[in-house]
Amino acid sequence: MSRLKVAPNPDLTVGPDNKQRWNQPAHRRHGFHNAHRLFRRTLMVRSRNVLMLEEAHQDLTATVPALADLLAHPAFSAFCCLREGQVIMEQAAPDFGTDRPHSIQSITKLHIHLIMGQLIGQGFVSPDAKVAQYLPDIGSGYREANVQALLDMAVSNDFAEDYDDPHADCYDEEIALGWRLPTEDQEEISLKDFASRIRGFRETEARTVAEYKSANTDVLTLIAAQVCPVPLTAQIERIADAVGYEGAFHISLSKDGFPAFSGGGCLSARDLARFGLFLARGGLDLSGNACANANFLRQSLTRSAPSLTPPKEWLRYSNHIMTDGRVVAHAGYGGQFLMVDTVTGTSCAFLSVLENDAGYDDTFMSNVAQVLRHVCCAETA
Secondary structure: OOOOOOOOOOOEEOOOOOOEHOOOOOOOHHHHHHHHHHOOEEEEOOOOOOOOOOEEEOHHHHOOOHHHHHHOOOOOEEEEEEEEOOEEEEEOOOOOOOOOOOEEEEOOOOOOOOHHHHHHHHOOOOOOEEEOOOOOOOOOOOOOOOOOHHHHHOOOOOOOOOOOOOOOOOHHHHHHHHHOOOOOOOOOOOHHHHHOOOOOOEOOOOOEOOOHHHHHHHHHHHHHHOOOOOOOOHHHHHHHHHHHHHHHHHEEOOOOOOOOOOOOOEEEEHHHHHHHHHHHOOOEEEOOOOOOHHHHHHHHHHHHOOOOOOOOOEEEOOOOOEOOOOOOEEEEEEOOOEEOOOOOEEEEEEEOOOOOOOOOOOHHHHHHHHHHHHHEEEEEE
């Protein structure tokens, strides 16, 4: 048999900028629009029943003119605003649609809020316990940290999430999440190995400003997998059934089979807004049954927690949600944001793809958050 010709997977191979092709600026828009089929391995889940939506369109740009600027931004992919079972407004860029999957990045972290809330409520996890109680083999970067600190992004260690630095630890994390292939001198590490290699835990006083680390979510994922009485895949199906997705929820998987809750989710704008409605319902499923720890969610809104860094300091990071005491929200790398108003029951999903080198712009994201909050609060009429 003649020798077969092979080449490294072009989408997952790292280039000179230490980014895989689908996350390089020239290819990032295609990458975020197709991440669900570009990741090394994924889980795909459909809901048993679909939450049907009625058309009740309003021109929200007339109420919030700044929304029009966001929808005209070159990065814009899709926007969907829902209230209860009604589509208030939706719009998509010419190259996309509100029903197409899109990488939602760190908005995926809201799944850990839901799953850990259940496990804490059921007594499987104590927020005050140290990580080593659940993961005896974890490395020194997390061994002495308590679970609450991870939930609030209040851990100091050597892991760095600096999108401006192409060699920051968060990019090595992508190997474990199944987003890229290792270089020739690296191994394809598991999520357990990645988390265990983090060092440098530093005891600090009660933090007033969050130190955002996606590795915190990875460790919480490992804890949940260790103590949860059902597999994490079953938890994902349970949440999907409670939300009522029309399309599919996709999430990348690590080499050792763990869902990448730190940022591997993909949803359409409509389905992301449906997910927001589930949060607005306080975790009730489509039949009105509890599918989340409602007390945990309510307490997350009002408790003291570290604030985000400027210019988003008006939001706190509490139990893996972003909140100002009224909204439930989360941002995502590349330009994603979900904003849910607990007063009006309005859910706004905004998807976009920033094509600068870092793939992130804090000023842009702060503006998105402010505009979506105005949209949500304006929905009282």
